[in-house]
Structures are given as structure tokens and as C-alpha cells.
Amino acid sequence: MTLVERGLLWIDDRLGTAHFVRHALRKAFPDHWSFMLGEINLYAFIVLLGTGTFLAFFFDPNLSKIAYHGPYRLLDGAMLSQAFASTMRLSFEVNAGLLVRQIHHWTALLFVAGICVHMGRVFFTGAFRKPREINWVIGVLLLGVALFEGFCGYSLPDDLLSGTGLRIAISVLLSVPVAGTWLSFLLAGGAYPAAQLIERLFVVHVYLAPAAIASLIALHLAIVWRQKHAQFPGAGRTEHNVIGSPFVPNYAAKSIARFLAVIAVVTALGALAQINPVWLWGPYDPWIATSPAQPDWYLGWVEGALRMGPSFALHLWGHTVPSPFWPAVLLPCVVFAVLLVWPWIDAALRKDRRSHQLLDNPRDVPWRTALGVAIFVFALGLTLAGSDDVQARYLHLPVTAITQFYRFFCIVAPLVGFAIAYAVAAELRARGGVTPAPRVRLRRNAGGGFDEESLP
Amino acid sequence: MSKQAVIAAALLLAILGSAVFIVAYATGGDHLYEGAGLAVAAAGLCAAALGWAFWIVPGEIVVDEIETYPSSPGERAVENQVVAHDVRAITRPRLLIALLGASVASFVAALAVPFRSLGPAPGSTLFHTRWRHGDALAREDGRVLHVDDLNVDSTLTIFPQSAIGDAQSAATLIRLPAGAAGTASGYVAYSRLCTHAGCPVALYRAAARQLLCPCHQSVFDVLADGAVLAGPADHALPRLPIEVGSDGVLRATGDFPEPVGPSFWERG
Numbered sequence: 093m094t095l096v097e098r099g100l101l102w103i104d105d106r107l108g109t110a111h112f113v114r115h116a117l118r119k120a121f122p123d124h125w126s127f128m129l130g131e132i133n134l135y136a137f138i139v140l141l142g143t144g145t146f147l148a149f150f151f152d153p154n155l156s157k158i159a160y161h162g163p164y165r166l167l168d169g170a171m172l173s174q175a176f177a178s179t180m181r182l183s184f185e186v187n188a189g190l191l192v193r194q195i196h197h198w199t200a201l202l203f204v205a206g207i208c209v210h211m212g213r214v215f216f217t218g219a220f221r222k223p224r225e226i227n228w229v230i231g232v233l234l235l236g237v238a239l240f241e242g243f244c245g246y247s248l249p250d251d252l253l254s255g256t257g258l259r260i261a262i263s264v265l266l267s268v269p270v271a272g273t274w275l276s277f278l279l280a281g282g283a284y285p286a287a288q289l290i291e292r293l294f295v296v297h298v299y300l301a302p303a304a305i306a307s308l309i310a311l312h313l314a315i316v317w318r319q320k321h322a323q324f325p326g327a328g329r330t331e332h333n334v335i336g337s338p339f340v341p342n343y344a345a346k347s348i349a350r351f352l353a354v355i356a357v358v359t360a361l362g363a364l365a366q367i368n369p370v371w372l373w374g375p376y377d378p379w380i381a382t383s384p385a386q387p388d389w390y391l392g393w394v395e396g397a398l399r400m401g402p403s404f405a406l407h408l409w410g411h412t413v414p415s416p417f418w419p420a421v422l423l424p425c426v427v428f429a430v431l432l433v434w435p436w437i438d439a440a441l442r443k444d445r446r447s448h449q450l451l452d453n454p455r456d457v458p459w460r461t462a463l464g465v466a467i468f469v470f471a472l473g474l475t476l477a478g479s480d481d482v483q484a485r486y487l488h489l490p491v492t493a494i495t496q497f498y499r500f501f502c503i504v505a506p507l508v509g510f511a512i513a514y515a516v517a518a519e520l521r522a523r524g525g526v527t528p529a530p531r532v533r534l535r536r537n538a539g540g541g542f543d544e545e546s547l548p
Numbered sequence: 549m550s551k552q553a554v555i556a557a558a559l560l561l562a563i564l565g566s567a568v569f570i571v572a573y574a575t576g577g578d579h580l581y582e583g584a585g586l587a588v589a590a591a592g593l594c595a596a597a598l599g600w601a602f603w604i605v606p607g608e609i610v611v612d613e614i615e616t617y618p619s620s621p622g623e624r625a626v627e628n629q630v631v632a633h634d635v636r637a638i639t640r641p642r643l644l645i646a647l648l649g650a651s652v653a654s655f656v657a658a659l660a661v662p663f664r665s666l667g668p669a670p671g672s673t674l675f676h677t678r679w680r681h682g683d684a685l686a687r688e689d690g691r692v693l694h695v696d697d698l699n700v701d702s703t704l705t706i707f708p709q710s711a712i713g714d715a716q717s718a719a720t721l722i723r724l725p726a727g728a729a730g731t732a733s734g735y736v737a738y739s740r741l742c743t744h745a746g747c748p749v750a751l752y753r754a755a756a757r758q759l760l761c762p763c764h765q766s767v768f769d770v771l772a773d774g775a776v777l778a779g780p781a782d783h784a785l786p787r788l789p790i791e792v793g794s795d796g797v798l799r800a801t802g803d804f805p806e807p808v809g810p811s812f813w814e815r816g
Contacts (some may be wrong), residue, residue, distance in 0.1 A: 120612040124685065133752060147582050187577035191586075194579070220748045223617065233573060258745055259762060263810035265746035273674065273812045278666040284746070320612055328611070338610045345601035352594035378715035379688075379705050379740045379749035383762035399764045405782035405811055414811035415743055415782040430693020481765065492778050493763050531666050 121343040122336035128350060133206040133427075135354040136199050136311060141306075143196040144245075144298065144392045150182035150189060151175070153248060153294035157289050164371050175250040175290050176375045183371070195362030199241050202358060204390040207235050215464050218452035219322050221446070225435035227315045232431045233313035234308045241301035244293045246368075246388055253368075255376025257387055262399070262525055267417040285378050291463040324451050327387060331449045384481040396477030397423050400499050465513035466506035473502040553597035562592030565664040670814070675807050678711035679788060685721060685737070686712060686797040693798045695733055698723040701754040705740060708800065716741070716808060719747065719788050720759065720769055721798070735798060738774050741809035742766055744781035759785065782811065 104110045121127075160167050162177075163184045172180070179200035182189040211231060214220050242259070247254045262284045265276040268359035281288035320334045329335050339344045361367075373382060387395050406413040430437070438460065439445065454461040476483075477498035486489035493504035529548040549557075568585030572578055618624070639645055680694045685693045686709040698704060698721065708713060718740035726734045738759060742749050747763035757770040758777060766779030774785030786804040793799050807815055 118610050120610045151618075185706075187573055188579065191579040191583045195583075216805045226607055229815065256763065259747060260745040266810055266812040269813055270814075271812055277668060277670045277673075278663065281667045283670075286667075318616065320614055320616075332614050334612045335609060335616065338608055341605045342601060342608060343598055345605055349594050349597035349601060352590045352597060356590035356594055359590060360581050360587035363580055363587060377713075379718035379748050379750075381762045382746040383751060385762055401780040403776060403780050403782050405561075407816070410816045411813050412811050412815045413813070414815075415780050416810065481762070492767075495765065495779075 112117055114382065117338065119317075120320070120334045121339055122321050122334060122338040122344075123346075124324060126217070129206060129210040129213055131347060131350050132354055133203055133210060134313075135351045136203040136206055136310065137305060138351075138357070139199045139355060139358055140196060140203060141302065142304070143192045143199065146192050147182065147189075147196055148298050150178060150186050151248065151294075152178040154292045155250065156206040156289055164539065167371065167374075172375050172537060173250045173290075175248060176370065178250040179251075179370055191359075191362050194365075194367050196245075196274075197357045197360050197367045198361040198365070200245060201367075201389060202354075204235075204238050207231075207238055208390075211235065212468075215434075216454040216461055217322075217324075218448065218450075218457065218460070220435045221439065221448045222435070223319060223447045224322065225317075226317075226453040227312055229432055230308050230312045230315070230433050232428065234305060234312065235431075236428060237301055237304050237524050239299060241305065242388060242390060244297040244301065246299060247293055248290060249368075249370045250376050251368075251370035252291055252380060252382050253371040253385060253458075254370075255285075255378070256307055256385055257391075259378065264398075264416050264420040267414040268421055269411070269413050269417070297371050319450075322449055322451050323490065324453070331338065331447070334449065336501065349398065359422040384479070385483065386482070389475070392475035392478035393475075394420055394424060394478075395476035396480075396498065399473075399480055400477050400502070401496055455517040455520040458514045458521060461517045462510040462514035466510040469509035470502055473498055473505055477502070551603040553629070555596050555603070558592045558595035558599060560592075562589045562596065565589030565592055571638065654677065662692070674809070674812060674815075676803050677717040677808055678708050678714050679717055679800045679803045680708070680710075680804045681800065683708040683710060683800045685709075685790065685800065686717075688712065693721070694798045695735075695792050698735070700725050702761060703752045704739065720752070722752065722759075724757070724770070728771070731799070732790045733792045735769060737790050737800075737806060738768070738812070739786045739788065739808040742781060743776075743783050743785060743808075744779070744810060746810045749785060761815070 100110075100113060104113075132232070157171045157173055158177055160170050160172045160177050160180065162168070162180055162455055164180060179193075184190070184195055214228065214231065243257070247258045247261075262280060264278050265279065266272045268275060277283065279289070279292070280286040281292070321336065323329050323334050323336070326335075335348075360463045374380075385390065398416060401415055403415060403417035404418070405415050441459075442457075451461075454464075477495065480491050480494040480498065483489075483494050487494070532546045533547055534542045537543050550634070560777065565588030567587045569582050569589065570585075572581035572585055581695055596611050619627075674745075685706045688705060688707065690709070690712050692709060693704070693706065700723050702723060704721045706719050711717050719737045720740050721735060721737045724731055724734045724736060728734055728736075730736075730749040738749070740748050742761040742763065744761065744764055744766050747761050749759045749761045749766075749768065751760040751762055752758075752770075753760060755810040759770055759774070760766070761768075761779065764780050766781035767777040768781070769775045770776050774787050776782070776784060786808050788804055789801040791800055791801050
């Protein structure tokens with residue numbers, strides 16, 4: 093008897109797991125490549141926990157200032173916050189520190205990107221429909237927490253870029269009607285810049301948000317396990333079964349390979365591609381600015397919305413709703429509210445209350461596919477507008493002209509995108525998919541010309 | 549090369565990668581070699597796992613029936629009966645139920661109250677800065693500014709002499725050509741904080757006499773009391789009242805006439 097068998101028997105003697113394990117090992121997982129996107133996020137999160145733990149041993153979120161002395165000569169003698177100085181130390185003096193820090197940052201970018209792509213797959217294939225609405229909602233919450241978590245981490249080193257980002261975030265919080273001023277004072281511990289802010293973000297970044305993400309992921313996976321994976325239509329596949337590779341060993345082997353692929357990619361990025369070199373931005377002082385200035389990619393849409401936002405404050409009975417409220421509070425709230433209730437909007441529009449095990453081919457629901465494309469184009473326009481200053485520099489155009497262009501783009505392009513995607517999807521649906529071109533072989537004949545032979 | 553040889557090569561590559569990492573770590577820690585070693589190790593293991601998945605593990609397809617949900621109508625009916633029975637039993641004392649709601653609500657309120665400790669009341673903090681009548685304009689290093697210290701069309705970040713480094717009070721001093729209307733011997737000073745999202749309005753277009761915020765590109769007119777020319781800012785940049793003292797020192801004649809920085813609910 094092998095060690096594994098004896099181990100399983102030992103556990104079964106105490107927990108009675110034989111029945112569960114037998115079925116778990118042979119659980120069917122459909123193999124379509126697009127079903128693997130969510131796994132990338134799971135593995136990215138594990139990498140983030142590992143690298144983040146290492147960084148937390150060396151990072152100090154204190155904002156009190158000390159004179160920096162270290163290998164980075166350009167800042168020698170500069171008065172730096174402990175947060176910035178400890179980031180410098182872990183980058184330049186801790187062996188493997190810079191590597192781990194760069195892996196952590198790249199993985200964070202990948203984590204949010206993976207969530208977005210995974211969400212796109214679920215949206216376009218209708219995988220959010222009954223009975224999977226709960227997991228869609230959990231997924232939207234995961235996206236929200238991941239954005240917040242990413243921003244908190246980005247803000248910790250107290251460098252010029254992240255300090256400016258925090259300043260904007262606090263101003264956005266200030267713009268919330270009625271409670272904004274109080275909220276910002278309680279969060280930051282006073283008027284900005286407040287000494288406790290980074291320490292508090294540190295607690296959120298290393299404890300609260302990771303705990304929330306881990307719990308939501310656990311729930312997400314438990315529900316997938318319970319409901320079983322959805323599948324595309326195909327031979328033998330029905331609304332009441334799922335056909336795929338057995339969990340162990342086939343699926344597990346591939347999944348381990350994907351984990352290792354994620355590690356290989358982010359490690360290569362961390363080694364080869366510099367990211368967030370805070371020593372080039374320099375330490376933060378609230379009266380110093382840098383240009384151009386962009387946040388990490390996943391907040392580019394809010395940044396772009398802020399740049400294009402209307403120069404309009406609402407004055408109500410001696411109170412003010414300031415201009416950042418519309419693009420940076422109202423817009424994200426509307427986006428997330430619509431995302432959260434999307435399964436029910438979709439069901440109402442399709443007048444559909446049935447459960448679905450078979451996924452939609454995106455072309456079969458043209459309006460939903462077109463809507464997804466329109467939202468993507470809108471988000472793309474917002475994100476591009478977030479770098480209008482960089483584009484102005486390279487295109488030698490006034491930045492106001494570029495902002496104006498993106499205002500126009502964000503209104504027109506989604507409509508155009510909707511129309512094109514709808515037409516393409518409807519056409520594909522009418523044809524029943526793309527018919528492959530007939531396979532032929534050209535053969536030279538005795539006369540020097542070519543004859544066509546059709547192949548099976 | 550046989551399939552097993554390919555997997556073996558991938559595993560050897562993984563060992564090599566780990567060795568490169570360990571050597572790089574031990575010899576001073578060049579992050580490039582460390583990362584390259586680790587990446588190769590992970591890639592080798594990944595390739596081996598793929599080899600296992602596609603060549604060694606027998607390809608197998610299994611079918612699971614979905615029978616776990618929804619439960620059978622009988623189970624659902626029994627569940628409903630049990631719940632209804634329990635709800636009736638628990639909610640019989642109506643008065644107590646109302647009282648329970650009130651006490652839970654007050655308990656939650658009590659738990660929420662300590663969050664008040666997180667920060668001070670805003671009060672009038674955001675309505676004023678540290679500038680007072682007679683404060684000398686000073687540089688970041690504390691040196692006081694005299695009327696000849698700045699060239700025409702150059703700018704400088706200034707603070708009240710008594711509050712160097714105070715973010716709320718930071719202002720941009722600009723010297724315009726002599727004789728510019730409404731200036732103190734050509735000097736004007738504006739709040740450093742953008743009225744949109746609080747970024748430092750740090751860019752000065754001397755030719756156009758405009759101040760530009762690098763964060764969201766709000767543009768303010770230096771010659772027109774900081775009026776918004778473009779961008780998302782919704783009100784003018786507050787102007788600091790200054791004068792040139794008889795000793796040639798630049799001084800404030802009071803605080804900004806309105807709150808500086810981004811707007812907020814109570815600002816009015």
C-alpha cells in the first residue's frame with residue numbers, strides 16, 4: 093500500500109471522507125481555455141500573499157522623517173519619511189528585495205487585469221445567469237476590493253506620485269455630499285496631509301483587504317464546486333450535466349502548470365521590467381508636483397473621468413457638491429451598481445427565469461455582446477483620457493484639444509462599437525457561425541495550368 | 549527525443565534555474581540574475597507539468613450529472629414547514645420582538661461610536677490657513693523674500709514665515725512685469741492647491757500668464773484673479789493678499805479670502 097493510500101485511510105478512519113474524496117477526484121472540469129482565466133487570478137493572489145508577506149517584514153508605514161543614508165547617492169542626506177526610506181532600503185539593501193517588490197507590483201497589475209478579462213468571459217457567455225448570480229455578485233465585489241487594495245498598496249511608499257494620488261483620493265472623498273468632510277477627517281485622522289493616513293492604509297492593505305479577498309475567493313470557489321462548472325454546447329452536453337477532464341490527475345496537472353506559468357511570467361517581469369522606481373519620483377511633499385502623472389492602469393478610467401469631468405459644482409441651500417463628485421464618485425457608483433444587479437437586468441430583458449448550464453455563444457445574444465463592447469470602448473476612452481498630458485507631449489497638440497477629443501470619443505465610440513458588434517454578431521448568428529473555406533489542393537497539369545482538387 | 553526526455557530536460561532546467569537563483573543570492577543579490585533564475589525554474593516546472601498533463605496522464609473524459617440543486621419538491625416543502633413552525637414559535641411574543649429590534653439597533657450604534665475616535669471634527673479647519681496679517685513670505689528653507697529676489701516671470705513656492713511646510717498655506721508667488729495692474733510691485737500670490745482635487749498647481753506658462761495643474765489640467769488666469777480658463781476645476785484659485793513692506797520684505801495682509809484647495813459640502 094502506498095503512503096498516499098495509507099494517509100487517505102488514516103483520514104477516513106477519523107472523518108469518513110472516502111465517499112467525498114472518490115467523487116472529488118473524478119469531478120468533471122470542462123477544458124475550454126476561457127475557463128482558465130479565473131485561475132490566473134487565484135494564483136496571482138497567492139503570489140501576492142507570498143511576496144507581500146516578505147515586503148511587510150521590511151516596510152515601515154511611519155511618516156516621521158529621518159535623514160536617508162544608503163547606496164542611492166542622489167538622495168543621500170535627504171529627509172525622507174520612514175515609509176519612503178524603508179521602501180528604498182528594501183529595494184537597494186535587502187537581498188532579493190527589489191525583485192520581490194517588482195514581482196508584487198507586476199502581479200497586482202496582472203491580478204486586476206485577470207479579474208477584468210475573466211469577468212468579460214462570464215459576461216459575454218452569459219455565465220452569470222441563473223443559477224450563478226451569487227457568484228457574479230461575489231466577483232463584482234472582488235473587483236471592487238481588488239481596485240481598492242491595489243490603490244492602498246500603491247499609496248504606501250509615500251513617493252511623489254502616490255502622495256499626489258492620495259491627495260486626489262482624499263479630495264474625491266471630500267466631494268461626497270453631506271458626509272464627505274467628516275469621512276475624510278476620520279479616514280485620514282485630520283485634514284490632509286495627516287500623519288496617520290499611511291499607517292491606516294497599511295492595516296487595510298496587509299490585513300483587512302487581503303482577508304476580504306481571501307474570504308470572497310473561498311466563497312467563489314465553494315460555489316463553483318457546488319454548482320459545477322458551466323459548459324459550452326456540444327456533443328453529449330446538456331442543461332443537466334457537465335463533461336470534462338477529471339479533477340485529478342488531468343485537470344490538476346494542467347492547473348499546476350498554470351500556477352507555475354503565472355509565477356514564471358511575473359518573476360520574469362519582476363526581474364526584467366522595472367516598475368514604480370520610487371527613487372526617480374522622489375519623496376512626497378504636498379506642494380511639489382510632477383508631470384506627467386498617471387495612476388496604475390486599473391484606475392486610469394477614474395483618472396480620465398476626472399480630467400474630462402465638467403467644471404461644475406452644484407450649490408444647494410448654502411452647501412456645495414464639488415466637481416470631482418460627478419466623475420469620481422457618481423460614475424464609479426453607477427458602474428458598480430449596474431454590475432451588481434446585471435444578472436437580474438439581463439434576466440428581465442430576456443424574460444428568462446430558467447436555470448442555465450449551457451453557455452451562450454456571444455454571437456447568439458447580439459445586443460448583450462454589443463453592450464459589452466460598448467462598455468469596453470467607453471472604459472478604453474476614459475483610460476486613454478487619463479494620459480492626455482502624455483499624448484499632448486508626443487503629438488504636439490494642446491492638452492485641452494485632446495481632452496475635448498476624448499469627451500467626444502466617450503460618447504460616440506461606444507455607440508459605433510455597439511452598432512458594429514451588433515451587426516457582426518447578428519450576421520454570424522444568421523450564418524450559424526463561420527463556415528470554414530473549402531479545403532482544396534492545386535495540382536499542376538500537363539498544359540502548365542492548375543487544377544483544383546477538393547479535399548475532404 | 550522521447551517525450552520523457554523532454555520532461556526530464558525541463559526538470560533539469562528547473563534545477564539549473566534554482567541553482568542560478570541561489571548563486572545570485574549568495575554572491576550579492578543582483579535582482580536580474582535572481583529573477584531570471586527563479587523564472588527559469590518556474591518555467592521548467594511548468595513545462596514538466598504540461599508534459600505530464602498531455603503525455604503521461606491518460607486522457608480521460610468524465611460526465612457529472614447536475615443533481616445537487618434544486619432540492620426535490622418534497623424536501624423544499626418540508627423545509628418550508630419547519631421554518632414556518634420555528635418562525636411562529638420564535639416570534640410569538642410580539643412586544644419582545646419590537647424591543648429586540650430596538651436593542652440590537654442600539655448595540656450596533658454603540659459599536660459604531662468608537663469610530664469617532666479616528667479623527668478630529670472638521671470644524672473650521674478647512675476654512676482658513678496659517679497666513680496672518682503681517683506674515684513675511686518665506687521660502688521652503690525659511691528665508692524671507694525681498695522685493696528684488698525674484699526675476700520677472702519666475703515663480704516660487706512660499707509659506708508664512710511662521711509655518712514653513714504647512715501644506716494648506718503653501719502658495720505660488722509670481723513676479724509679473726512692473727506696473728501690472730492690481731499687483732504689489734509686480735508680485736501676485738495664489739494658493740498652491742488646485743481647487744479641483746488639491747494637487748499642487750505647479751506649472752506656470754509665463755507667456756500666457758497661466759497657472760496649470762499637472763494632475764487634471766485645470767488652467768487658471770494669473771491676470772484675472774485666478775479665474776478658471778479650462779479644465780475640471782469649478783472655481784477660481786484663491787489669491788493671497790500681499791504688500792511690499794517699507795523694509796522691502798514681502799508680507800501678507802491677511803489670510804486667503806476664501807477656503808483653499810478642493811471644495812467640500814460645507815463650503816457653501
